[in-house]
């Protein structure tokens with residue numbers, strides 16, 4: 001398998017040497033699986049991604065979807081790839097066998113979907129949205145709706161969207177205006193404008209199933225009055241065929257920096273007063289249902305950010321090994337020029353990328369494996385605690401990965417020098433595509449407010465305690481190792497964790513005393529500290545697994561083989577992350593400790 005999309009060796013390491021994903025096969029839900037079937041699914045995804053997704057990534061970027069006033073046209077390669085992904089079972093990959101799913105664990109699905117996004121984020125977008133919308137319908141919709149819509153979505157005959165944002169209401173969904181009016185026939189009439197709806201119109205599938213947030217007339221104000229509706233592009237007759245166009249108009253396509261191949265649409269629902277929508281679950285519970293989808297989508301966005309970062313890292317690594325330029329300061333001016341990978345500053349940029357993308361990949365797999373625990377552990381108490389931990393970590397996973405994925409791509413451009421800035425090389429597209437991730441699924445600013453304003457305090461801060469317990473277990477494991485760099489890193493991590501716990505207590509006091517707005521003003525600093533500590537912990541886990549791998553190799557002649565280099569690379573990247581990245585939390589800690597109010601006190605008129 002080609003290593004241009006993701007590093008196969010790293011995936012095997014992270015799944016089976018760090019996470020022990022093979023042990024999942026002992027759980028009832030995955031009993032029919034084995035490490036071989038997990039790897040077979042990953043290989044299939046990697047093959048389809050390589051053959052059918054990657055080849056048109058640049059073409060789709062330059063020939064984006066067009067709307068001629070009647071219909072949207074997209075280059076044909078997108079449908080071919082979408083259909084192949086669906087036919088291989090990946091839209092339904094995590095679903096039950098009864099739904100023709102593969103009952104794959106979330107960690108394995110995360111890797112499979114990671115391959116598709118690395119190869120082509122825009123084309124992958126259609127299937128991700130469909131899979132997430134189908135999942136929500138499966139959990140919350142009535143049996144009637146499921147009977148009509150679920151199977152065609154899981155088969156890829158219908159696609160899905162998530163329609164939340166309105167022109168005046170993005171981060172603040174409490175202010176949406178789209179309305180829903182109950183009819184005597186039982187359905188609702190939906191009316192309102194939505195914007196930025198990904199996959200909102202195209203001709204690739206027989207039907208498009210929009211999941212729309214709207215307020216039923218007379219609903220309570222704010223988020224408590226939001227309901228969720230299934231609004232199909234074509235309403236169905238009893239035979240399940242799509243006979244009639246619903247009253248949904250595409251008012252225009254939006255032209256974007258990246259992700260150009262996923263249609264971004266402005267949609268008008270009910271211009272003629274005839275847009276049929278069907279309530280999902282109970283009235284006024286819409287945001288709760290949507291958050292179920294969004295929380296999973298946030299881990300998905302994080303993985304997307306990481307794999308695009310990962311692809312840029314692999315590309316710039318190959319480039320740095322090939323490109324010759326300059327010499328070491330001590331070399332003779334007549335000596336031949338050397339590959340740029342030999343310059344320490346280029347290695348700095350490669351190590352930074354490696355530490356971001358392999359560390360962030362680990363963070364995404366942690367999120368996915370917590371989901372697996374929630375879905376499949378027998379002990380209800382354990383499930384509850386795992387949910388609390390995942391609730392705490394979700395904004396951290398989304399925000400850290402979507403901040404550092406584009407940063408990795410930025411460094412990849414830098415390594416390519418002038419070539420990196422041209423459209424003849426792919427890294428500028430990687431950066432443009434990745435730049436969406438800190439914005440959608442809740443901006444990173446909103447994630448930081450969610451972490452410091454809500455998540456940390458839920459269940460009397462049990463989430464943070466559970467996180468601390470897990471980190472401390474690995475610190476103890478590392479400190480038990482003699483003659484290993486791991487024990488030094490464990491000490492640093494222990495100190496950083498204590499700092500998080502101390503500053504959290506102080507900020508909790510501030511929130512109660514000196515006011516919410518002032519304390520939350522520096523939420524981004526808090527997010528940065530927590531993110532760096534969590535990723536440092538995951539690097540320590542990788543370092544421990546690398547030490548174990550090296551110990552297995554022993555001192556024999558095999559010590560200079562690929563595996564040995566791989567493990568040494570993991571240890572060096574851990575060192576980089578601790579020395580160059582974790583250390584940067586001190587500046588943020590100082591700002592928080594001093595209760596710096598520079599941003600809070602700045603006045604609009606002073607700009």
Ligand SMILES: Cc1cc2nc3c(=O)[nH]c(=O)nc-3n(C[C@H](O)[C@H](O)[C@H](O)COP(=O)(O)OP(=O)(O)OC[C@H]3O[C@@H](n4cnc5c(N)ncnc54)[C@H](O)[C@@H]3O)c2cc1C
Pocket residue numbers: 161162163164165169170171172195196197198199256259264436439440441442443444445446449
């Ligand atoms: C390519 C693309 C695809 C998208 N796909 C979809 C989709 O499929 N479905 C969908 O429903 N939406 C979609 N969106 C919309 C996306 O979710 C929103 O753009 C996002 O939630 C931000 O909303 P906004 O653009 O209105 O920005 P605003 O909410 O206006 O925010 C602008 C800035 O202000 C900050 N800000 C806002 N409120 C606060 C606050 N209270 N405190 C501190 N800072 C604040 C934000 O962090 C941000 O930096 C998509 C957007 C894009 C660009």
